[in-house]
């Protein structure tokens with residue numbers, strides 16, 4: 001695969017792996033359709049190529065967090081249904097409607113903003129009314145949702161496409177979390193059964209819901225992390241939600257590989273302490289390689305403290321010191337045959353070794369989502385698919 005344009009550091013995005021993940025999730029959720037969540041530049045994977053590949057491999061819908069993200073898809077000719085997951089501000093409603101994006105509505109003010117834009121443009125805007133069943137981030141209160149749905153149905157400028165909600169702990173495996181998901185789904189069902197007619201679409205599940213909660217699948221599942229090849233939580237991967245869930249998420253393939261080429265190599269004596277703060281002494285005379293990726297690229301400075309290795313020459317090697325803004329140093333060990341230009345893998349496979357975003361997340365006390373989204377905009381994304389024969 002090719003690398004970045006001028007910078008010897010890049011993220012490879014394997015669209016075949018993405019397609020396989022989409023197909024696996026779509027099959028598991030069927031007959032519910034799949035909505036590929038491509039917000040935040042497709043969790044750092046590149047929204048446009050990911051959206052195209054997801055649609056080609058079976059996703060019926062796309063979802064984004066921001067109107068701007070939806071516009072980017074439309075500007076690149078992506079015509080599939082796109083849901084904007086947050087309610088639109090009045091100033092942005094016209095752009096949303098003009099681009100044919102579907103609006104989330106959680107308030108009367110939001111309803112009116114979308115309707116005004118639709119009347120202005122002379123089209124009917126698609127609306128998904130969102131109900132807050134316990135996440136308490138966004139959504140109409142359960143006892144107000146029916147009136148909002150009726151308001152959408154009564155307005156000729158609006159077309160009700162869906163009623164939906166979002167689960168807070170579908171990835172949780174303990175009894176309290178499971179009870180809460182049951183409660184959220186019961187609340188959602190109660191709201192829906194209070195409507196005079198069932199909306200065309202109901203949706204509630206994120207990846208965790210789609211994989212582990214059959215009753216949450218309804219007509220559409222909104223999968224983000226799963227299409228990028230990761231389990232929503234370590235507990236789900238470790239069998240906490242049952243063997244069936246663990247074996248399913250084990251079949252998802254990580255899509256992103258973070259790589260760079262060694263820029264400099266030096267042999268240093270035992271006791272030398274590379275990088276700022278001189279935090280770590282080389283245990284013996286060793287080859288130290290400099291790699292042009294740093295915390296400005298989303299390699300956390302703290303990764304050094306966690307003892308996280310990188311892959312050089314197919315072997316796991318420790319960082320030789322703290323990660324700097326643009327570069328990091330690797331202790332390749334005594335007499336290592338490492339040369340400038342050699343490929344280093346920070347996240348992904350090399351030889352028989354693999355380091356995943358989930359490994360980083362476990363070490364850093366966060367989740368794979370944050371690791372993936374943290375890979376910065378100055379790291380070029382290289383999209384490749386063996387199936388279609390090369391980069392696109």
Ligand SMILES: *Cc1c(COP(=O)(O)O)cnc(C)c1O
Nearest residue numbers: 037085166206207222223224225
């Ligand atoms: C981000 C998001 C999703 C996707 O969640 P995953 O856990 O990545 O599958 C689904 N629904 C909403 C409302 C979201 O914000």
